[in-house]
Structure formats: C-alpha cells, structure tokens
C-alpha cells in the first residue's frame with residue numbers, strides 16, 4: 001500500500017527557517033527570557049507547540065494571533081533554546097503566512113502598519129528614511145496627530161530629515177524583496193489548511 005506524506009505546518013516552517021519544531025520539548029526557556037511574553041496572547045513556547053500540533057484550529061490561532069507581531073525580534077529565545085531551535089525565525093515565517101492569508105490580528109494593526117511602512121521605505125530607497133517611514137505609518141493608521149508635539153524637536157535636532165537618500169545598488173534590494181515575495185507566496189500556499 002502506498003502512502004503519500006502531506007506536508008505539515010512544521011514541515012513548511014522547517015523548509016523556510018531550517019528549524020525542526022518537532023524537536024521542541026516545551027522546556028519554556030524561550031518564554032522565560034522573552035521581554036515581550038507578558039504582552040503576547042500566545043507565549044513563544046505555546047507558539048512552538050501549536051506549530052507541532054499543526055491542525056486547522058492551531059494554524060488559525062497562530063496566524064490570527066497578535067503575539068507573532070508583538071515579537072521584537074531580539075533573538076533571546078533563539079540564544080537560550082537548549083535544542084538550538086530558532087523560535088524567532090518561526091515567528092517571522094508565521095508573520096509572512098498571516099499577512100499572505102489576510103489573517104492579521106486587529107489588535108496588532110498599528111504594529112503591522114509600522115512593519116509594512118518600514119519595509120516599503122527600505123524597498124524604495126535602500127535605507128531608512130525617518131520622514132518617509134512616519135508619513136507612511138501615519139497615512140496607514142490615520143493617526144495623524146499622535147506624537148505631533150515631538151516633531152519640531154526632532155526636526156530641530158536633525159533627527160527627522162525631510163529628504164530621502166537613495167543608495168546605489170537599489171536593484172539588488174529590489175531583487176531581495178522579489179525573492180522574499182516569491183518565498184512567501186510559496187510558503188503561504190500550504191499554511192492555511
């Protein structure tokens with residue numbers, strides 16, 4: 001009798017991140033060191049467990065969680081894991097799947113807007129432009145007047161240059177973004193079973 005192996009969420013995550021989530025034995029060290037765990041609706045070790053389970057409801061819970069967006073990418077979890085797993089990379093992959101499938105958490109919409117404004121700014125100029133970042137973020141969230149009071153101080157101190165500086169080699173940056181988009185598209189195909 002022939003059997004075909006259907007790729008699980010853990011398989012997909014392993015392909016993207018080179019982390020075998022199945023090896024996580026739930027020691028909780030990642031969560032114990034995570035500076036954002038107290039704000040998350042799922043802790044890092046719970047995220048790893050749900051990826052291991054990988055059924056429809058677990059995938060939905062993961063992709064709709066705010067936790068995957070609250071992660072600050074500090075890599076403390078990855079540094080501390082005794083199994084040398086990379087929960088930070090797993091969370092990054094889940095973010096991409098969540099965005100691709102339109103399942104992003106409403107509670108994290110401002111973080112997501114910032115994330116997208118940051119990426120768009122880098123994609124356009126190849127480097128950070130604080131003014132362009134703030135403009136994109138404000139337009140996306142319609143939070144036009146929040147933090148307005150600090151803008152003059154930042155302008156006076158030269159912390160908010162109005163002109164964007166473009167780097168040479170932006171074509172290489174565009175290629176990186178195109179590769180990432182293709183990668184995300186392929187990964188996003190299976191994550192919503």
Ligand code: SF4
Pocket residue numbers: 023024025026027028029030031044045048080081082083084085087
């Ligand atoms: S530290 Fe590593 S093994 Fe322990 S729960 Fe976190 S991911 Fe799993």
Ligand code: SF4
Pocket residue numbers: 030033034035036037044070071072073074075076077078087088091
């Ligand atoms: S990378 Fe994210 S999940 Fe890991 S410790 Fe930092 S904030 Fe927590």
